[in-house]
Amino acid sequence: MTRHVVVIGAGPAGLGAATAAVRAGARVTLLDSADQAGGQYHRMPPDAYEARRPFRICESERCDWWPGAAVWALERRDSGPPRVHVVRGPDADGDGRRRCVLRADALVLAPGAHDRVLPFPGWELPGVVTAGAAQVLAKGERVAVGGRVLVAGTGPFLLPVAASLLDVGAHVLGVLEAGTAGALLRGWTRRPWELTGQAGKGAELAAYAARLARGRVPYRTGRGVVEARGDGRVEEVVTARLRGDWSVVPGSEQVLTVDALCVTHGFTPRLELPVAAGCALLDGFVAVDEDQATSVPGVYAAGEVTGIAGAPAARAEGVVAGWTAGGGTPGRLGATRRRRDEGRAFASRLAAAHPIGRRWAGWLRPDTIVCRCEETDYGTLRDAAASRLDARAVRLGTRAGLGPCQARICGPTLAELLDTNPHHRPIAWPIRLGELANPPAEPKEGT
């Protein structure tokens, strides 16, 4: 009987997995909560997407492509991969979404990552957005998040975001990389042989740097935003020189007038589904073997959930995962596996070049909001942590991490401050009670 592989996430990793699983002879159901395939990396306006139909696998007879499909739970079973509980609908968060349950012979988890943003005073002001938000608005909607924009934080993602902002007509005042020039150089120039397979990625970054130079956008290292201010929205930001540990150099503060601030301090893997499936983690990512198999039989993981390594490595991981999940001959795909391994080396280099400084919490004041949903401030959390209650009691007492986003945004920060597991969520995504009450559809073979 033909194997059925369910691939969750249609970014570079999921597309690679679906393509390889079909090539291995399997039937695939490919799901994404967005209405376009491609993930955040290939984001484009809907008219361009419709005109180009850029991903051939979505048109394949052996691949059912389910856009607008949110996986809200994975139900573990004694044998085989978990059942996949989905709500599908034409409109995001709309009425009339349908529940379905998918059973698969193998599951590939490729949910990707989202921006990690460290808190700072004023980060809840409207106009302060993640770098990813600015990128999506620019690339997917052709909208500039502001007219006078500063891009700040750490990591190579700052560059494409600033370039996209220029492309939609924003005045980009500068790109501030919190890491010091020394840390960047050490990270990027160490073990240069590892970069050979990543020349494409290097060229991509060089193109962004050239775009910023043409736009006369200054790129400064060892500097970050330590406060945003404004009445009802961001109006000015305070930047400061940062030491290697991200402590502020006193007296180095400058005030800039802006109408938008785009921030990222790296990426947080979206681990809720792997954790729900029972996958073991290693150093904050899903642990996988040579074939991208997780600790759960029949469950594979690919892309940013196994390490932040960028689109080419994610695609290579997806291909290996999909091939194995689809029952392809073991041991094949030597070139793809090499590309994947080079990508992983690239990831560890990135992490080394853009670490989060240990003393970042020095930016915080007692009234700085840490949990945006519940407006739990740093002082309250610090007092609760000092009271030596267990993490659960602290969360219930302060409500930190218990709001609508379920700690997706503040989770990594809370984990640092309170030593908790930020990724455990019994329900992966909110589902309406009416949808829960409706009996789910069980798709038949080939639907």
Added chain:
Amino acid sequence: MPHKPPGVRITVDGTPVTGRPGQTIAAILIAAGRHSWRRGPSGSPRGVFCGIGVCFDCLVTVNGTRDVRACLRRADDGDAITTQPRTKGTP
């Protein structure tokens, strides 16, 4: 004259706003110069933060359905958007 594509007309708390076909509600609001439309528990204004459906800061009510993420929902012509306050016990 250049070809002018048809617009998507929505209302936000009764005020008409026009966007381009396929745009999300959040993009239409930002392009119209509006950066906040929700409030945190203390009443502080909120708008788009993550832009990809993770943070739930941008929730709106669309044609009577509450808790729709404005950054994900593509606007349909005629959509009636109402802003929703955050009261205790609701998102």
